[in-house]
């Protein structure tokens with residue numbers, strides 16, 4: 567069994583001028599998650615670390631840089647799940663914290679609940695000492711510009727982030743975090759924080775983190791569907807393709823996933839044209855953006 571961390575930066579079209587920085591963002595997130603594993607951390611520690619890095623980057627739609635709702639405000643959703651215990655924690659519609667994925671983990675570890683939303687989630691955050699941040703600190707010039715442009719015309723998207731990992735004990739975990747769909751209604755919650763849709767982790771089959779059109783992903787419970795296929799004997803790659811094919815044939819929707827099994831086999835699959843992804847395993851960094859792309863380099867090589 568080989569420990570691994572696999573991350574994605576959303577199944578969306580990345581503007582050409584942002585391609586390189588987005589790729590280096592997913593690579594450094596996968597690498598940081600992997601370092602956590604090397605230092606003896608669990609798969610849960612690794613996925614949270616990788617996702618925090620991408621939330622802190624303004625180049626992804628999660629944490630700082632999140633796409634804005636119809637009112638031009640940030641409302642973020644996140645999930646974590648621990649495949650060893652089937653423990654999960656989610657938050658939705660949070661507006662005033664920097665790292666929703668850490669709050670999701672706190673929901674899992676410090677409450678008897680699995681999901682807190684909006685003001686209740688913020689009150690809980692304050693009660694456990696998570697610092698409050700201003701909306702302004704989460705909004706970037708780009709997300710504001712993107713919001714205005716979206717209000718006028720296109721339905722362009724920006725990328726949700728997610729990670730799956732297997733640690734040396736064969737425990738799997740997933741984490742996913744997002745600003746949601748651009749110009750969403752106030753209070754809209756997508757697939758990301760919903761168990762089985764935006765992510766799922768079970769040591770008996772594997773872990774998935776999903777991205778795409780949330781309303782569609784939810785209706786097929788995409789992550790759980792993929793793990794169902796793995797339980798039926800499919801490989802991580804074949805199961806991911808089956809799940810994405812069902813999403814497309816049944817609802818005409820496109821999406822993407824990163825998937826691992828407890829043996830450390832992993833894959834990154836998407837039906838969109840692009841999805842920035844990276845995987846770190848055995849001193850090698852794997853990464854890609856366009857469909858069919860798979861680059862490799864050793865950890866010692868500079869990007």
Ligand SMILES: NC(=O)C[C@H](N)C(=O)O
Nearest residue numbers: 726746747756777778780
């Ligand atoms: N870009 C995304 O993956 C969006 C996310 N799945 C949502 O619907 O909220």
